[in-house]
Amino acid sequence: MASVEKHSPVSSPSTDEKRAFPHDSDRIERSEVHSNTAIASSEHGSDLNNLKDKETTVKPYDVDAESGEYRVGSVHGRTDGDGEQQRKSGFLANVDIRGFYRRWRPVFHIMIWAFFTAWWVYGPLVKHRTDDKGWLIPTLLYIALCIRLITFYVPVSIVMTPVRWLWNNSMVRATGFIPSKWRQPLAAVGTLAVFLVGSLVPEETGDNTRANRIVSIFGLIVMIVLLTVTSRDWKKIPWHTVIGGMLTQFVIAVFVLRTDAGYDIFKFISDMASALLGFAGKGTEFLTAASVLDLHWFLTGVIPPIIFFVALVQLLYHVGFLQWFIGKFATFFFWTLRVSGAEAVVAAATPFIGQGESAMLIRPFVPHLTLAEIHQVMTCGFATIAGSVLVAYMSLGLNSQALVSSCIMSIPASLAVSKMRFPETEETLTSGKVVVPEDNENKSANALHAFANGAWLGIKIAGMIIATLLCIIAFVALINGLLGWFGRYYDITDPELSLEMMLGYILYPVAWLLGVPKDNLLQVGELIGMKVITNEYVAFSNLTKMDRYTSMSPRAKLIALYACCGFGNIGSLGTQIGVLSQIAPGRAGDVSRVALSALFSGVLSTLTSASIAGMLMTGKMMMDMTATPVAST
Template identity: 25%
Template sequence: MFFLLNLLGVFVVLGLVFLCSPNKKKVKWKSIIILLVVEALITWFMLGTRVGSWVINQIAAFFTWLISCASQGISFVFPSAMANENVDFFFSALMPIIFIITFFDILSYFGILTWLIDKVGWVISKISGLPKLESFFSIQMMFLGNTEALAVIRQQLSVLKEHRLLTFGIMSMSSISGSIIGAYLSMVPAQYVFAAIPLNCLNALLIASILNPGDVSKEEDIVYVPPKEERKDFFSTISNSMLVGINMVIVIAAMVIGYVALTAALNGILGFIVHGLTIQKIFSIIFSPFAYLLGLSGSDALYVAQLMGIKITTNEFVAMLDIKDRLKDLDEHTIAVAVTFLTSFANFSTVGMIYGTYNSILSEEKSGIIGKNVWKLLVSGIGVSLLSAMLVGLFVW
C-alpha cells in the first residue's frame, strides 16, 4: 500500500506542476518520460546494486578524505576546538567548505571539472532531446552552485530572451554545490545525499520543461565557453577561492543562527497565543499530504512534513541538524525520503540569491523576470525535491 502511495506521489507532483504551466501544449512529454526512465535506472543502480553501492562508497570516501585534509588546516588554527571529542558544527561541517571550494576551483582551473561538466551535459542533452545550454547548466550548478554557475554563463545569459532567462532561474532553485557536500555528510547518510545529487540535476530540467516549456532553435542552442583571457593566474585563483569559502561559511553560520533564533521566537509567540502551538506543528499539517505521498504514515509522516516546511522556509542545514539527532529512531525509508528531500538549496532565501545574481550580471529590466515569477521558482524547488525523494523512496523499504 505504501509503495503504491509513493508511486502515486510521482504522478501527483507531475500533475500539479503541469497544472501550473502556462503553456501546456508545448510540454515535450517524450523528453519528460525519457528523463524519468533514466532517473529510475540511476536510482536503482545507486541504491539497488552492489556496484552502485560501491561507487557511492568510493565517492563518499573521496569526500571524507577531502574533509580530513581540511581538518588538518582547521586543527592548525583551532587546535583546542578540534581536540574535543564532540566537535562543534561550525568546525566539523562549515569550516571544511573553505578547502573544498578551493579544491574544486583548482579542478576548474586546469580544465578537469569543465571537461566533465561539458561531456555529461552533452550526454544529457542527447538522451533527453533538451537544449544543450540547459543540460550543461544543470550539471554545472551541481558542482559549482547556482550563483557561480550563472556567473560562468553570464555572457550568454545577456543575449537570451526573457522566456529562457526564466528557465535558468527556475532550474537554479534545485541546485547543489560540490563544496557543500562535506557539510551534509557530517549530518546525514552519504548514500542518500549522492542519490539526490544527479536526481535533482535531471529533475531541474524535467520540472522546468513542464513549468516553462518553449522551443529553442539550433542557432540559439549553443554553450558559452569563457575565453582564456578571463582566467586569472593560479595563485590568485586559489587565494580568491579561500576568501569566497570563508564568506560562505560566515553567511551559512549567520543564517543558521538567525533562523533557529527566529523559529524559537516565533514558537514563543505562537505558544503564548495558543498553548503548545509551534511553527513545526503548522508545517506538519501543511505538508502532511505530500509526506503521506512519500509512502509514510503516522508520526513519521508528520515529522518529515515538519522537516519539509523548515527546509523551505529556512534552509536545509536547520532541518538536517534536526534529523541528525533522530536517525536512530527512524526507519530506512523515512530516512531515505527525508534526506533526499533536504539535499538541495530550494528555499525562500535562494529566490533572493537568484534575483541578486541576475541583478548583478544582467540589466535591471531583465532581472525583473525573476521578481515577477517567484511563485514559479518556489513550485520548481518544491517539485524537484519531492520528485527526487519519491523516486528514491521507490527503491528503499
C-alpha cells in the same frame, strides 16, 4: 520569436588541436566569429541589438550539434580606442614549460599509463582482489584513465560516428514504424511499466511494503498532473524531455539503490568526498588545536572544509579540468533530453559548484536567455545541493550515498519539471551546442593566484552561511515563542504550538504521497516545511539530533533525507535573484517574474527524487539508515 544568424569560423582547427585536453594553448581551437546580425524578439530586442554594434570574439567550449566535436575557448567583447582589451600574455613565464610539455607529451602519457597499469595489475587484480579493498572501483578508474589518454590522440568522432550510425539504423528506424501520434503515449506507458516492475518485484522488508511503494508511484503521478495543470502553456510541454528526464532519474536510482556495483561506486564517491574535505581539519588543527576538532562545532568542523572546497574548485577551474568535466557531463543531457546548451551546462554544474556559481559559467549568455531558460537555470539551483556544503551534511551523520545520489538524480528531474511548469516558446541562442565560456574578466594569473582567490571566495561564502543560519534560526525561535505564547491561551501545550507543527499538518498530504509510513507522516511533513521556510541544514540537523525524528522508521528517514536535499527555500530565492540580477541587470525584472515558479519547481524536483527513492528502497539502504551515527552537538 528571436532568431540568430549563425556564422562559420574563419579558420578550421587542426586535427591535433581538436584531440587535446581543453586548457593548453596548443590544444585550443581559436575560432573567431564576428556576430553582427542578431534579430531579436520584442522581449530581448534591446539586448540582442547591442550585439550589432559590438564586435564579439567567440572561442567557446562547445559541442557542435552536427559533428559532436568538443571545443574550448572564451567569450569576450572587443572594443576600440583607449578601452581596448589587452591580452596579458605572460609569454616568458609560460612558453618554456608549455613548450617542453608539448614536445614530450607522448612520453609523459606513456609513463603515466605504465605506472597506473602496474598499480592496477599488482594491487587490485593480484594482491587485493578478494579482500575488503575490492577490485571494481580501481578497475573503473583505470579504464577511465586509459580512455582519457587515448582521446588525446584519437578523435571522439571515430567512436561516436559508428555509435550514431547504429542508433539511427536501429532505434530511430524502429520508432519510425510507429505513427507519430502514438509515440509519446507509448513511451509514457512504457516508462510507467518500468516504474511498476522496478518497484513491485522486490520483496517487502519491514515497513517497505508494496503498498507504500504504490503510494510513492501515485504521488509521482500526482506531481506530474499538478505541473501539467499549472503549466504556463501545457500544449508546448516537450514530453520527450519529461519522459526522458523521469526515466533517467529512475535509472540512476535503480543503479544506486538496487545494484551492488552502483551502491559500491556511489559509496566510494561519497567516502572520497568525505576524506577530501576532511583534509581541511589539518588546517583547522594548525590554527587552533587538535582538541578543537573533537568539539564538533559547526564553526570549526563545517566552515573550514567549505572554504577549502571552494578554493579547490577555483584551482580546478583555472587549469581547465572543471570546464572539461562539466562539458562532457552536460553533453549527455543535451543530446538525450534535447535542452539548450546553456540549460545543460547549468544543470550539470549545479551539484558540483552551487546555484550561484553555476550561473556564472554561462555569464556571457545570461542577458540573452529566454524566460524559460532563466526559469530552468533557477530551478536547477533550487533542486539540488552543492558540493561545498556536502561536508556539512555528512558531518551530521547523514547517509552519504543518499546525499550524492540525490544530487545526481536532481539533474534530470529539474530539467523535466521545469519544462512542464514553464515550457520553451522561443528560439534559444545556445540551441545546437553546449557552451562553457571562459571567464577572461576574472581570470587568475596562475594556479596559486586562483587558489588564493578561491580561498577568499570561500571565506565570503562561509560568512554568508554563518550569518544566514544565525539569523534564520533566531527568527524561527522568535516565531515559535510568539506562537507558543498564543497557543497557551487555547491550551495547546503538549507539544506547544510552533511553526514546525503548523507546517507538519499543512504538508501532511505531501508526506503521504511520498510513501512515508503513516506513523511518521507528521514528522516528515514538519521536516519538509522546515526546509522550505528556513533551509535544508536546519531540517537535516533536526533529523539527526532530535529524538522526535531520530526515532522514525528507516524508510521515513530516507524519504525525508531525499525530500530535504535541495536549496529550495526562501533564503535561496533571494540569493538567486541577486546573482542573476548582478550578472544581467537588464533582466532583473524577468528574473523576479519567474523566481517563485522556479522555487516551486525546484521543491517539486527534489520531492520527485524522494518519491522514486520510496519506490526503490532496499534492505541494505534501510540498514545503513538505522546504523547512521548521530553527530555530536
